[in-house]
Amino acid sequence: MDYLYTIVILVGLYVVLASSFNLVIGYGGLISIAHPIFYAIGAYGSAILARDYGVPIYAAMIIGALIAVAASVLVALPSLRVSGDYLLIASIGFQLGLLEVFKNVSWTGGAGGLTNIPAALIGNTGREGYVLLVVVVAVLSVLLVRAIAHGPYGRALSAMRDDEVAFAALGRNAVALKVGTFALGSGLAGFAGALYAHYFRFLAPEQFEILQSSVILTMVVVGGLRTTWGPVVGAVLLQALPQAITFMNLPPSLLGPLQGLLFTGLVLVFMAVRPQGLVGAGELWSGSKKEVRDGVRP
Protein backbone atom coordinates (compact mmCIF):
# COMPACT_ATOMS: atom_id res chain seq x y z
CA MET A 1 0.00 0.00 0.00
CA ASP A 2 2.91 2.35 0.81
CA TYR A 3 4.19 1.89 -2.76
CA LEU A 4 0.80 2.89 -4.14
CA TYR A 5 0.67 5.94 -1.88
CA THR A 6 4.14 6.94 -3.05
CA ILE A 7 3.06 6.66 -6.70
CA VAL A 8 -0.10 8.71 -6.08
CA ILE A 9 1.91 11.39 -4.27
CA LEU A 10 4.50 11.52 -7.07
CA VAL A 11 1.78 11.75 -9.72
CA GLY A 12 0.09 14.53 -7.72
CA LEU A 13 3.33 16.48 -7.36
CA TYR A 14 4.14 16.11 -11.05
CA VAL A 15 0.63 17.29 -11.94
CA VAL A 16 1.38 20.47 -9.95
CA LEU A 17 4.80 20.81 -11.59
CA ALA A 18 3.58 20.13 -15.13
CA SER A 19 0.54 22.43 -14.80
CA SER A 20 2.59 25.27 -13.36
CA PHE A 21 5.27 24.75 -16.02
CA ASN A 22 2.52 24.86 -18.64
CA LEU A 23 1.48 28.24 -17.26
CA VAL A 24 5.04 29.50 -17.69
CA ILE A 25 6.08 27.97 -20.99
CA GLY A 26 2.70 27.36 -22.62
CA TYR A 27 0.36 30.18 -21.68
CA GLY A 28 3.11 32.65 -20.77
CA GLY A 29 5.36 31.73 -23.71
CA LEU A 30 8.35 32.14 -21.38
CA ILE A 31 11.17 29.87 -22.41
CA SER A 32 12.74 28.33 -19.35
CA ILE A 33 13.51 24.77 -18.41
CA ALA A 34 14.72 25.57 -14.91
CA HIS A 35 11.44 24.67 -13.21
CA PRO A 36 13.09 21.98 -11.04
CA ILE A 37 15.28 24.56 -9.30
CA PHE A 38 12.19 26.32 -7.90
CA TYR A 39 10.90 22.90 -6.86
CA ALA A 40 14.27 22.46 -5.11
CA ILE A 41 14.18 25.91 -3.48
CA GLY A 42 10.72 25.20 -2.04
CA ALA A 43 11.87 21.78 -0.84
CA TYR A 44 15.15 22.90 0.73
CA GLY A 45 13.66 26.13 2.11
CA SER A 46 10.80 24.37 3.85
CA ALA A 47 12.94 21.47 5.08
CA ILE A 48 15.66 23.71 6.56
CA LEU A 49 13.17 26.08 8.19
CA ALA A 50 11.25 23.21 9.79
CA ARG A 51 14.27 21.14 10.77
CA ASP A 52 16.82 23.73 11.89
CA TYR A 53 14.68 26.69 12.95
CA GLY A 54 11.63 24.93 14.38
CA VAL A 55 9.18 26.71 12.08
CA PRO A 56 5.82 24.82 12.02
CA ILE A 57 5.81 22.55 8.97
CA TYR A 58 2.86 24.04 7.12
CA ALA A 59 4.14 27.59 7.71
CA ALA A 60 7.57 26.43 6.49
CA MET A 61 5.94 25.03 3.33
CA ILE A 62 4.32 28.37 2.55
CA ILE A 63 7.55 30.25 3.27
CA GLY A 64 9.43 27.76 1.05
CA ALA A 65 7.02 28.54 -1.80
CA LEU A 66 7.46 32.28 -1.19
CA ILE A 67 11.26 31.90 -1.32
CA ALA A 68 10.80 30.19 -4.70
CA VAL A 69 8.68 33.14 -5.84
CA ALA A 70 11.36 35.62 -4.72
CA ALA A 71 14.10 33.63 -6.44
CA SER A 72 12.10 33.47 -9.68
CA VAL A 73 11.62 37.25 -9.67
CA LEU A 74 15.36 37.63 -9.10
CA VAL A 75 16.07 35.55 -12.21
CA ALA A 76 13.27 36.79 -14.43
CA LEU A 77 13.40 40.53 -13.86
CA PRO A 78 16.90 41.26 -15.18
CA SER A 79 16.76 38.74 -18.01
CA LEU A 80 13.26 39.64 -19.26
CA ARG A 81 14.20 43.30 -19.22
CA VAL A 82 16.58 42.49 -22.06
CA SER A 83 14.97 39.75 -24.10
CA GLY A 84 12.80 36.67 -23.60
CA ASP A 85 15.57 34.51 -25.07
CA TYR A 86 17.86 35.44 -22.20
CA LEU A 87 15.47 34.01 -19.62
CA LEU A 88 16.30 30.51 -20.83
CA ILE A 89 20.02 31.05 -20.50
CA ALA A 90 19.75 32.89 -17.18
CA SER A 91 17.48 30.21 -15.75
CA ILE A 92 19.76 27.34 -16.83
CA GLY A 93 22.72 29.19 -15.31
CA PHE A 94 20.69 29.80 -12.16
CA GLN A 95 19.63 26.14 -11.94
CA LEU A 96 23.10 24.68 -12.38
CA GLY A 97 24.78 27.40 -10.29
CA LEU A 98 22.42 27.01 -7.35
CA LEU A 99 22.77 23.22 -7.46
CA GLU A 100 26.52 23.79 -7.29
CA VAL A 101 25.91 25.87 -4.14
CA PHE A 102 23.67 23.15 -2.66
CA LYS A 103 26.47 20.65 -3.27
CA ASN A 104 29.13 22.76 -1.58
CA VAL A 105 27.54 24.31 1.50
CA SER A 106 27.08 22.43 4.75
CA TRP A 107 23.64 23.73 5.77
CA THR A 108 21.98 22.04 2.78
CA GLY A 109 23.68 18.74 3.61
CA GLY A 110 26.10 19.16 0.69
CA ALA A 111 26.33 16.54 -2.05
CA GLY A 112 25.38 13.85 0.49
CA GLY A 113 21.93 15.33 0.87
CA LEU A 114 19.67 16.73 3.59
CA THR A 115 18.32 14.14 6.03
CA ASN A 116 16.04 14.03 9.10
CA ILE A 117 13.47 16.34 7.55
CA PRO A 118 10.41 16.37 9.83
CA ALA A 119 7.40 14.52 8.43
CA ALA A 120 4.17 16.39 7.89
CA LEU A 121 1.22 14.74 9.59
CA ILE A 122 -2.41 15.70 9.45
CA GLY A 123 -3.81 14.78 12.86
CA ASN A 124 -4.09 11.01 13.15
CA THR A 125 -4.86 10.39 9.50
CA GLY A 126 -1.39 8.94 8.73
CA ARG A 127 -0.24 8.63 5.16
CA GLU A 128 -3.78 8.64 3.78
CA GLY A 129 -4.26 12.20 4.99
CA TYR A 130 -1.07 13.36 3.26
CA VAL A 131 -2.04 11.58 0.04
CA LEU A 132 -5.37 13.38 0.15
CA LEU A 133 -3.62 16.70 0.79
CA VAL A 134 -1.36 16.24 -2.25
CA VAL A 135 -4.30 15.23 -4.46
CA VAL A 136 -6.28 18.28 -3.32
CA VAL A 137 -3.26 20.57 -4.00
CA ALA A 138 -2.87 18.99 -7.46
CA VAL A 139 -6.55 19.50 -8.32
CA LEU A 140 -6.48 23.07 -7.03
CA SER A 141 -3.34 23.82 -9.04
CA VAL A 142 -4.93 22.57 -12.24
CA LEU A 143 -8.08 24.59 -11.56
CA LEU A 144 -6.02 27.67 -10.68
CA VAL A 145 -4.01 27.45 -13.89
CA ARG A 146 -7.21 26.89 -15.85
CA ALA A 147 -8.90 29.88 -14.22
CA ILE A 148 -5.87 32.05 -14.92
CA ALA A 149 -5.51 30.90 -18.52
CA HIS A 150 -9.19 31.33 -19.36
CA GLY A 151 -9.76 34.57 -17.44
CA PRO A 152 -8.79 38.19 -18.17
CA TYR A 153 -5.22 37.49 -17.08
CA GLY A 154 -5.01 34.62 -19.56
CA ARG A 155 -6.39 36.79 -22.35
CA ALA A 156 -3.73 39.39 -21.54
CA LEU A 157 -1.10 36.64 -21.64
CA SER A 158 -2.39 35.45 -25.00
CA ALA A 159 -2.31 39.00 -26.40
CA MET A 160 1.22 39.54 -25.12
CA ARG A 161 2.41 36.21 -26.53
CA ASP A 162 0.86 36.99 -29.88
CA ASP A 163 2.22 40.50 -30.35
CA GLU A 164 4.22 42.05 -27.56
CA VAL A 165 4.71 45.37 -29.34
CA ALA A 166 0.97 45.87 -29.86
CA PHE A 167 0.38 44.77 -26.27
CA ALA A 168 2.82 47.37 -24.94
CA ALA A 169 1.35 50.01 -27.27
CA LEU A 170 -1.97 49.54 -25.47
CA GLY A 171 -0.28 50.70 -22.28
CA ARG A 172 0.14 47.25 -20.74
CA ASN A 173 3.32 46.28 -18.95
CA ALA A 174 4.56 43.12 -20.65
CA VAL A 175 7.57 42.66 -18.35
CA ALA A 176 5.39 42.80 -15.22
CA LEU A 177 2.98 40.26 -16.73
CA LYS A 178 5.83 37.93 -17.66
CA VAL A 179 7.54 38.22 -14.28
CA GLY A 180 4.19 37.68 -12.53
CA THR A 181 3.46 34.56 -14.56
CA PHE A 182 6.95 33.20 -14.01
CA ALA A 183 6.72 33.88 -10.27
CA LEU A 184 3.30 32.25 -9.97
CA GLY A 185 4.44 29.11 -11.80
CA SER A 186 7.62 28.97 -9.74
CA GLY A 187 5.70 29.46 -6.49
CA LEU A 188 3.49 26.48 -7.31
CA ALA A 189 6.60 24.45 -8.08
CA GLY A 190 8.11 25.57 -4.77
CA PHE A 191 5.03 24.44 -2.87
CA ALA A 192 5.19 21.06 -4.63
CA GLY A 193 8.83 20.85 -3.53
CA ALA A 194 7.85 21.53 0.08
CA LEU A 195 5.23 18.78 -0.08
CA TYR A 196 7.87 16.44 -1.49
CA ALA A 197 10.42 17.27 1.22
CA HIS A 198 8.13 16.51 4.16
CA TYR A 199 6.95 13.20 2.72
CA PHE A 200 10.18 11.67 1.40
CA ARG A 201 12.26 13.39 4.15
CA PHE A 202 15.47 13.32 2.14
CA LEU A 203 16.76 15.82 -0.41
CA ALA A 204 19.86 15.64 -2.60
CA PRO A 205 20.99 18.07 -5.34
CA GLU A 206 20.91 15.39 -8.06
CA GLN A 207 17.13 15.05 -7.62
CA PHE A 208 16.78 18.46 -9.25
CA GLU A 209 19.26 18.18 -12.12
CA ILE A 210 18.61 18.60 -15.86
CA LEU A 211 16.89 15.17 -16.00
CA GLN A 212 14.05 16.67 -13.97
CA SER A 213 13.81 19.50 -16.48
CA SER A 214 13.35 17.08 -19.35
CA VAL A 215 10.86 15.02 -17.33
CA ILE A 216 8.60 18.02 -16.70
CA LEU A 217 9.06 19.36 -20.23
CA THR A 218 8.15 15.94 -21.64
CA MET A 219 4.98 15.82 -19.56
CA VAL A 220 3.86 19.17 -20.92
CA VAL A 221 4.86 18.60 -24.57
CA VAL A 222 3.55 15.02 -24.74
CA GLY A 223 0.35 15.86 -22.86
CA GLY A 224 -0.35 19.04 -24.78
CA LEU A 225 1.14 22.47 -24.36
CA ARG A 226 -1.30 25.28 -23.60
CA THR A 227 -4.11 22.92 -22.58
CA THR A 228 -5.61 22.39 -19.14
CA TRP A 229 -5.63 18.62 -19.13
CA GLY A 230 -2.58 17.93 -21.31
CA PRO A 231 -0.01 18.28 -18.48
CA VAL A 232 -2.24 16.14 -16.25
CA VAL A 233 -2.37 13.38 -18.88
CA GLY A 234 1.39 13.76 -19.43
CA ALA A 235 2.16 13.58 -15.70
CA VAL A 236 0.04 10.47 -15.13
CA LEU A 237 1.33 8.73 -18.25
CA LEU A 238 4.98 9.56 -17.69
CA GLN A 239 4.91 8.58 -14.06
CA ALA A 240 3.40 5.23 -15.02
CA LEU A 241 5.94 4.49 -17.79
CA PRO A 242 9.09 4.67 -15.62
CA GLN A 243 7.41 2.36 -13.10
CA ALA A 244 7.21 -0.24 -15.88
CA ILE A 245 10.96 0.20 -16.48
CA THR A 246 11.59 -0.06 -12.72
CA PHE A 247 9.97 -3.50 -12.72
CA MET A 248 12.58 -4.66 -15.25
CA ASN A 249 15.11 -4.77 -12.37
CA LEU A 250 17.82 -2.95 -14.29
CA PRO A 251 20.89 -1.65 -12.44
CA PRO A 252 20.68 2.05 -11.47
CA SER A 253 23.50 2.88 -13.91
CA LEU A 254 21.21 1.83 -16.76
CA LEU A 255 17.90 2.90 -15.29
CA GLY A 256 18.64 6.66 -15.14
CA PRO A 257 19.95 7.02 -18.72
CA LEU A 258 17.17 4.76 -20.03
CA GLN A 259 14.51 6.93 -18.41
CA GLY A 260 16.26 10.03 -19.75
CA LEU A 261 16.34 8.55 -23.25
CA LEU A 262 12.67 7.68 -22.99
CA PHE A 263 11.69 11.20 -21.95
CA THR A 264 13.85 13.09 -24.44
CA GLY A 265 13.03 10.64 -27.24
CA LEU A 266 9.31 11.08 -26.60
CA VAL A 267 9.62 14.86 -26.80
CA LEU A 268 11.39 14.61 -30.17
CA VAL A 269 8.87 12.09 -31.51
CA PHE A 270 5.95 14.25 -30.44
CA MET A 271 7.61 17.38 -31.83
CA ALA A 272 7.94 15.67 -35.20
CA VAL A 273 4.72 13.67 -35.37
CA ARG A 274 2.18 15.28 -33.06
CA PRO A 275 3.42 18.66 -31.92
CA GLN A 276 0.08 19.56 -30.39
CA GLY A 277 0.49 16.69 -27.89
CA LEU A 278 -2.07 14.09 -26.83
CA VAL A 279 -4.58 16.77 -25.86
CA GLY A 280 -4.20 19.12 -28.84
CA ALA A 281 -4.48 22.89 -28.59
CA GLY A 282 -4.57 23.81 -32.27
CA GLU A 283 -2.00 25.97 -34.03
CA LEU A 284 0.84 25.77 -31.57
CA TRP A 285 3.67 25.63 -34.02
CA SER A 286 3.21 28.94 -35.68
CA GLY A 287 5.41 31.69 -34.41
CA SER A 288 3.78 34.77 -32.93
CA LYS A 289 2.56 37.43 -35.34
CA LYS A 290 5.62 39.47 -34.45
CA GLU A 291 7.96 36.62 -35.32
CA VAL A 292 6.23 36.05 -38.65
CA ARG A 293 6.13 39.78 -39.40
CA ASP A 294 9.80 40.24 -38.58
CA GLY A 295 10.78 37.18 -40.52
CA VAL A 296 12.38 35.58 -37.45
CA ARG A 297 13.29 32.06 -38.34
CA PRO A 298 14.72 29.18 -36.44
Added chain:
Amino acid sequence: MLSFDIVAQILWTSFATSSYFVLFALAFALVLKVNRVFNFAQAAMMIASFYAAYSVVALAEGPGWLGFLAALAASVGMALVIELAGFRMLRKRRAAQMFVFIFTLIVSELVAYLAMLIYGTWPSTIFPSLFWPVTLVGPIAISAWDIPAVAVMVACVAALFLFLRFAKVGQFMVAVADNPDLAELYGIAKERIYLATMIAAGVLVAIGMFLYGTRAQVQPTTSIDLMLFAIAATIIGGIGNLWGAAITAVVLGIVQNSSVLFIPSEWQGFLLYVFLFVAIVFLPNGIRLPRRRRMVRKTIIPGFETADAKEA
Protein backbone atom coordinates in the same frame (compact mmCIF):
# COMPACT_ATOMS: atom_id res chain seq x y z
CA MET B 1 52.70 34.10 -0.65
CA LEU B 2 52.21 34.80 -4.32
CA SER B 3 55.37 35.09 -6.31
CA PHE B 4 55.80 36.31 -9.87
CA ASP B 5 56.67 32.76 -10.94
CA ILE B 6 53.41 31.34 -9.62
CA VAL B 7 51.31 34.08 -11.20
CA ALA B 8 53.15 33.74 -14.52
CA GLN B 9 52.66 29.95 -14.45
CA ILE B 10 48.94 30.21 -13.75
CA LEU B 11 48.48 32.84 -16.43
CA TRP B 12 50.28 30.74 -19.01
CA THR B 13 48.42 27.54 -18.16
CA SER B 14 45.12 29.44 -18.18
CA PHE B 15 45.91 30.94 -21.56
CA ALA B 16 46.84 27.55 -23.00
CA THR B 17 43.69 25.86 -21.66
CA SER B 18 41.51 28.66 -23.01
CA SER B 19 42.38 27.41 -26.53
CA TYR B 20 39.42 25.01 -26.62
CA PHE B 21 37.12 27.56 -25.00
CA VAL B 22 37.86 29.89 -27.93
CA LEU B 23 36.89 27.22 -30.46
CA PHE B 24 33.63 26.38 -28.63
CA ALA B 25 32.76 30.07 -28.35
CA LEU B 26 33.50 30.64 -32.05
CA ALA B 27 31.32 27.68 -33.08
CA PHE B 28 28.41 28.89 -30.94
CA ALA B 29 28.79 32.53 -32.02
CA LEU B 30 29.03 31.58 -35.71
CA VAL B 31 25.76 29.61 -35.71
CA LEU B 32 24.05 32.36 -33.72
CA LYS B 33 25.30 35.01 -36.17
CA VAL B 34 24.44 33.24 -39.42
CA ASN B 35 21.63 30.79 -38.58
CA ARG B 36 20.23 32.96 -35.77
CA VAL B 37 19.84 29.98 -33.49
CA PHE B 38 20.98 29.58 -29.90
CA ASN B 39 22.39 26.18 -30.76
CA PHE B 40 22.29 24.33 -27.46
CA ALA B 41 22.59 21.18 -29.57
CA GLN B 42 26.28 22.09 -29.82
CA ALA B 43 26.61 20.04 -26.62
CA ALA B 44 25.43 17.00 -28.63
CA MET B 45 28.13 17.67 -31.23
CA MET B 46 30.70 17.88 -28.44
CA ILE B 47 29.63 14.59 -26.87
CA ALA B 48 29.55 12.82 -30.24
CA SER B 49 33.02 14.05 -31.19
CA PHE B 50 34.61 13.20 -27.85
CA TYR B 51 33.19 9.68 -27.62
CA ALA B 52 34.06 8.97 -31.26
CA ALA B 53 37.71 9.83 -30.53
CA TYR B 54 37.55 7.94 -27.23
CA SER B 55 36.18 4.82 -28.96
CA VAL B 56 38.92 4.85 -31.60
CA VAL B 57 41.90 5.78 -29.41
CA ALA B 58 41.12 4.55 -25.88
CA LEU B 59 38.88 1.55 -26.62
CA ALA B 60 40.10 0.32 -30.03
CA GLU B 61 43.69 1.47 -29.33
CA GLY B 62 43.89 3.25 -32.67
CA PRO B 63 46.33 6.09 -33.44
CA GLY B 64 45.58 9.64 -32.30
CA TRP B 65 45.14 11.02 -35.82
CA LEU B 66 42.49 8.39 -36.53
CA GLY B 67 40.76 9.40 -33.32
CA PHE B 68 40.77 13.01 -34.47
CA LEU B 69 39.27 12.04 -37.84
CA ALA B 70 36.57 10.06 -36.01
CA ALA B 71 35.84 13.11 -33.81
CA LEU B 72 35.62 15.29 -36.91
CA ALA B 73 33.29 12.87 -38.68
CA ALA B 74 31.05 12.46 -35.63
CA SER B 75 30.80 16.19 -34.95
CA VAL B 76 30.12 17.14 -38.57
CA GLY B 77 27.72 14.20 -38.92
CA MET B 78 25.81 15.34 -35.86
CA ALA B 79 25.78 18.92 -37.18
CA LEU B 80 24.31 17.67 -40.48
CA VAL B 81 21.61 15.65 -38.72
CA ILE B 82 20.69 18.62 -36.49
CA GLU B 83 20.46 20.97 -39.47
CA LEU B 84 18.79 18.67 -41.99
CA ALA B 85 16.41 16.76 -39.71
CA GLY B 86 15.88 19.47 -37.13
CA PHE B 87 16.41 23.10 -38.02
CA ARG B 88 15.28 22.69 -41.63
CA MET B 89 12.06 20.99 -40.54
CA LEU B 90 11.46 23.69 -37.93
CA ARG B 91 12.05 26.45 -40.50
CA LYS B 92 9.61 24.82 -42.91
CA ARG B 93 6.98 24.69 -40.20
CA ARG B 94 7.69 28.29 -39.24
CA ALA B 95 8.05 26.99 -35.72
CA ALA B 96 8.08 29.46 -32.87
CA GLN B 97 11.45 30.22 -31.29
CA MET B 98 10.35 28.31 -28.20
CA PHE B 99 10.22 25.02 -30.13
CA VAL B 100 13.67 25.63 -31.57
CA PHE B 101 15.02 26.10 -28.05
CA ILE B 102 13.26 22.98 -26.83
CA PHE B 103 14.53 21.01 -29.81
CA THR B 104 18.18 21.99 -29.33
CA LEU B 105 18.10 21.35 -25.59
CA ILE B 106 16.37 18.01 -25.93
CA VAL B 107 18.81 16.84 -28.63
CA SER B 108 21.71 17.68 -26.28
CA GLU B 109 20.14 15.74 -23.45
CA LEU B 110 19.19 12.80 -25.67
CA VAL B 111 22.77 12.40 -26.89
CA ALA B 112 24.09 12.77 -23.31
CA TYR B 113 21.78 9.97 -22.11
CA LEU B 114 22.79 7.83 -25.05
CA ALA B 115 26.45 8.34 -24.14
CA MET B 116 25.69 7.47 -20.49
CA LEU B 117 23.96 4.28 -21.58
CA ILE B 118 26.81 3.22 -23.86
CA TYR B 119 29.88 4.51 -22.01
CA GLY B 120 28.65 4.99 -18.44
CA THR B 121 29.09 8.08 -16.31
CA TRP B 122 32.73 7.59 -15.35
CA PRO B 123 35.09 10.35 -16.48
CA SER B 124 37.12 9.32 -19.54
CA THR B 125 40.06 10.66 -21.52
CA ILE B 126 41.11 10.10 -25.12
CA PHE B 127 44.68 9.09 -24.21
CA PRO B 128 45.40 6.89 -21.18
CA SER B 129 47.37 9.64 -19.45
CA LEU B 130 46.68 13.34 -19.09
CA PHE B 131 50.28 14.09 -18.18
CA TRP B 132 52.40 15.68 -20.88
CA PRO B 133 56.18 16.17 -20.79
CA VAL B 134 57.14 19.57 -19.44
CA THR B 135 59.86 21.97 -20.58
CA LEU B 136 61.04 24.84 -18.41
CA VAL B 137 61.18 28.18 -20.17
CA GLY B 138 62.61 30.51 -17.57
CA PRO B 139 60.40 30.09 -14.49
CA ILE B 140 57.41 28.78 -16.50
CA ALA B 141 56.73 25.08 -17.09
CA ILE B 142 55.32 24.61 -20.58
CA SER B 143 53.77 21.21 -21.30
CA ALA B 144 54.01 19.44 -24.65
CA TRP B 145 50.24 19.99 -24.97
CA ASP B 146 50.31 23.77 -24.51
CA ILE B 147 52.16 24.98 -27.61
CA PRO B 148 50.33 22.76 -30.15
CA ALA B 149 46.98 23.64 -28.54
CA VAL B 150 47.62 27.37 -28.71
CA ALA B 151 48.98 27.00 -32.27
CA VAL B 152 45.89 25.05 -33.36
CA MET B 153 43.61 27.66 -31.80
CA VAL B 154 45.43 30.54 -33.50
CA ALA B 155 45.41 28.65 -36.82
CA CYS B 156 41.66 28.01 -36.52
CA VAL B 157 40.89 31.65 -35.71
CA ALA B 158 43.05 32.79 -38.65
CA ALA B 159 41.49 30.22 -40.98
CA LEU B 160 37.97 31.29 -40.00
CA PHE B 161 38.87 34.94 -40.50
CA LEU B 162 40.33 34.26 -43.95
CA PHE B 163 37.41 31.97 -44.82
CA LEU B 164 34.82 34.62 -43.97
CA ARG B 165 36.84 37.33 -45.69
CA PHE B 166 37.97 35.68 -48.90
CA ALA B 167 36.16 32.38 -49.55
CA LYS B 168 32.96 32.59 -51.54
CA VAL B 169 30.98 30.51 -49.04
CA GLY B 170 32.36 32.59 -46.18
CA GLN B 171 31.28 35.81 -47.85
CA PHE B 172 27.85 34.30 -48.46
CA MET B 173 27.69 33.47 -44.74
CA VAL B 174 28.35 37.11 -43.88
CA ALA B 175 25.69 38.17 -46.38
CA VAL B 176 23.11 35.75 -44.98
CA ALA B 177 23.97 36.83 -41.43
CA ASP B 178 23.42 40.43 -42.46
CA ASN B 179 20.13 40.00 -44.30
CA PRO B 180 19.02 36.50 -45.32
CA ASP B 181 16.16 37.61 -47.57
CA LEU B 182 18.26 40.15 -49.44
CA ALA B 183 21.03 37.55 -49.78
CA GLU B 184 18.50 35.16 -51.30
CA LEU B 185 17.37 37.85 -53.75
CA TYR B 186 20.98 38.07 -54.89
CA GLY B 187 20.95 34.37 -55.67
CA ILE B 188 22.54 32.98 -52.51
CA ALA B 189 20.97 29.65 -51.53
CA LYS B 190 20.54 30.41 -47.84
CA GLU B 191 19.59 26.83 -46.92
CA ARG B 192 23.01 25.73 -48.19
CA ILE B 193 24.68 28.50 -46.24
CA TYR B 194 22.92 27.42 -43.04
CA LEU B 195 24.21 23.91 -43.71
CA ALA B 196 27.73 25.18 -44.40
CA THR B 197 27.66 27.16 -41.16
CA MET B 198 26.70 24.08 -39.18
CA ILE B 199 29.51 22.14 -40.85
CA ALA B 200 32.01 24.89 -39.98
CA ALA B 201 30.76 24.85 -36.39
CA GLY B 202 31.08 21.05 -36.39
CA VAL B 203 34.73 21.31 -37.45
CA LEU B 204 35.51 23.88 -34.73
CA VAL B 205 33.74 21.77 -32.10
CA ALA B 206 35.62 18.60 -33.14
CA ILE B 207 39.00 20.32 -32.89
CA GLY B 208 38.09 21.93 -29.57
CA MET B 209 36.74 18.70 -28.11
CA PHE B 210 39.79 16.71 -29.22
CA LEU B 211 42.01 19.25 -27.47
CA TYR B 212 39.79 19.15 -24.38
CA GLY B 213 39.70 15.35 -24.27
CA THR B 214 43.49 15.14 -24.36
CA ARG B 215 43.79 17.54 -21.46
CA ALA B 216 40.84 16.85 -19.13
CA GLN B 217 38.43 14.11 -18.14
CA VAL B 218 35.06 14.08 -19.85
CA GLN B 219 31.66 12.82 -18.71
CA PRO B 220 28.50 12.87 -20.84
CA THR B 221 27.30 15.98 -18.97
CA THR B 222 30.59 17.89 -19.27
CA SER B 223 29.59 19.34 -22.61
CA ILE B 224 26.66 21.27 -21.09
CA ASP B 225 29.07 23.22 -18.85
CA LEU B 226 31.41 23.82 -21.79
CA MET B 227 28.49 25.07 -23.84
CA LEU B 228 27.38 27.46 -21.08
CA PHE B 229 30.89 28.86 -21.08
CA ALA B 230 30.61 29.44 -24.84
CA ILE B 231 27.25 31.16 -24.32
CA ALA B 232 28.69 33.48 -21.64
CA ALA B 233 31.62 34.37 -23.93
CA THR B 234 29.26 34.99 -26.86
CA ILE B 235 27.01 37.29 -24.86
CA ILE B 236 29.80 39.25 -23.19
CA GLY B 237 31.72 39.45 -26.47
CA GLY B 238 28.61 40.89 -28.12
CA ILE B 239 26.14 38.77 -30.07
CA GLY B 240 27.14 38.77 -33.74
CA ASN B 241 30.77 39.61 -32.94
CA LEU B 242 32.81 36.43 -33.51
CA TRP B 243 36.14 37.94 -32.56
CA GLY B 244 34.66 39.50 -29.44
CA ALA B 245 33.46 36.03 -28.40
CA ALA B 246 36.93 34.57 -29.01
CA ILE B 247 38.72 37.26 -26.98
CA THR B 248 36.15 36.98 -24.18
CA ALA B 249 36.64 33.20 -24.09
CA VAL B 250 40.37 33.73 -23.50
CA VAL B 251 39.71 36.31 -20.77
CA LEU B 252 37.06 34.17 -19.03
CA GLY B 253 39.32 31.10 -19.27
CA ILE B 254 42.16 33.01 -17.61
CA VAL B 255 39.86 34.43 -14.91
CA GLN B 256 38.32 31.02 -14.16
CA ASN B 257 41.65 29.20 -14.00
CA SER B 258 43.37 31.96 -12.01
CA SER B 259 40.53 31.90 -9.49
CA VAL B 260 42.33 29.10 -7.61
CA LEU B 261 44.50 31.87 -6.22
CA PHE B 262 41.54 33.46 -4.47
CA ILE B 263 38.77 30.88 -3.95
CA PRO B 264 38.65 27.18 -3.00
CA SER B 265 38.92 24.91 -6.04
CA GLU B 266 35.48 23.33 -5.47
CA TRP B 267 33.93 26.74 -6.18
CA GLN B 268 35.81 27.16 -9.45
CA GLY B 269 32.96 25.64 -11.47
CA PHE B 270 30.51 28.03 -9.81
CA LEU B 271 32.32 30.97 -11.39
CA LEU B 272 30.97 29.92 -14.79
CA TYR B 273 27.41 30.56 -13.63
CA VAL B 274 28.46 33.89 -12.15
CA PHE B 275 29.89 34.86 -15.56
CA LEU B 276 26.66 33.80 -17.22
CA PHE B 277 24.49 35.76 -14.83
CA VAL B 278 26.68 38.85 -14.94
CA ALA B 279 26.71 38.67 -18.74
CA ILE B 280 22.93 38.65 -18.93
CA VAL B 281 22.22 41.18 -16.20
CA PHE B 282 24.99 43.71 -16.76
CA LEU B 283 26.32 43.08 -20.26
CA PRO B 284 23.37 41.88 -22.38
CA ASN B 285 24.76 43.66 -25.43
CA GLY B 286 28.34 42.72 -24.71
CA ILE B 287 31.28 44.95 -23.94
CA ARG B 288 31.46 47.78 -26.42
CA LEU B 289 34.74 49.51 -26.78
CA PRO B 290 34.63 53.17 -27.83
CA ARG B 291 35.15 53.48 -31.56
CA ARG B 292 37.83 55.64 -33.01
CA ARG B 293 36.40 58.65 -34.76
CA ARG B 294 37.02 58.14 -38.43
CA MET B 295 38.36 60.88 -40.62
CA VAL B 296 35.67 61.24 -43.23
CA ARG B 297 36.05 63.63 -46.09
CA LYS B 298 32.70 65.24 -46.60
CA THR B 299 31.65 66.43 -50.01
CA ILE B 300 28.83 68.91 -49.68
CA ILE B 301 26.45 68.98 -52.57
CA PRO B 302 24.52 72.25 -52.84
CA GLY B 303 20.98 71.72 -51.60
CA PHE B 304 21.90 68.51 -49.69
CA GLU B 305 23.74 70.00 -46.72
CA THR B 306 23.47 68.03 -43.55
CA ALA B 307 22.37 69.62 -40.31
CA ASP B 308 25.98 69.60 -39.10
CA ALA B 309 27.17 71.39 -42.21
CA LYS B 310 24.45 74.00 -41.90
CA GLU B 311 25.40 74.65 -38.30
CA ALA B 312 29.03 74.99 -39.33
